[in-house]
Amino acid sequence: MPWSVLDIYSKVLPRTNCRECGFSTCMAFASMVVSEGVPLEKCPHVAPEKLKSIKEDLKNQQEAGKWTRRDPAKDALKWAMTRAASMKIEDLPMRIGGRLIEVDGEKALEIPYFLDTLLILPRRIVKKGGGSLNRWEQVFIYNHMAQGGMREPTGKWKGLVELPNTVSKIKTMEGNVERPIAERFRGHGEDLVKAALAMGGSPLEKDDSGAEVAVIFRPLPRIPVMLMFWDEEGGEGFGAQAKLLFDETIVEHLDIESILFMSERIRQLLCGEGT
Structure with missing residues (x-):
């Protein structure tokens, strides 16, 4: 075959x-x-x-x-769209949030996405104010639609290593997401806060973790992501570190691969690598 x-x-x-x-x-x-x-x-x-x-x-x-x-992105998108093909638009608000509206005679889901608003239609996803999503963004959104989760976030945060079946992905998260963020904002925690605010992040008060910056993003209503950043300490010999944490319900809303796609998109937006 x-x-x-x-x-x-x-x-x-x-x-x-x-x-x-x-x-x-x-x-x-x-x-x-x-x-x-x-x-x-x-x-x-x-x-x-x-x-x-x-x-x-x-x-x-x-x-x-x-x-x-x-084109790997094209193939991944085709696969994700196939997974989500059986989803009914009218069932999505209960599962992933947002509200139903009508666009040119079609039912659509209007849903927040960082600082943008998306329109999810039967055969496409577009930004309400114009502009397009890249293919990898569409992949994790279609997979979110197909995953079947319904629970609201609980507020219990976990690192990727604490989620099931992620052992082999830890290096990818560190190398493609966390380390680049730490290197980009080493010695410039205030720039990280500015970049986070520019994409809709909400800074948190300092806590016992000792993180100099802690920010919560909401890429999508049921998918909060926390970023924690510790700057380098020259006298102690510790380099800058960044860590992404996810609500414990994340695996009900995204497959592990899509969690990585979403995390890489957060890095791109923070580091100014793409629109």
């Missing part, structure tokens, strides 16, 4: 972004396996019996000239 990027990603790989294959995400690795012939065995988590049959299929695809370059 022919194997697409989406097939390799969703049916073969562990989707943990452990980076043991040398690529930053499982989706990026799947894309290179299909489009560039990168050996599937570079992923140490594919069962040997599955690897043998798939390698033969991939070899035949390559020989038939069916290897094509693919």
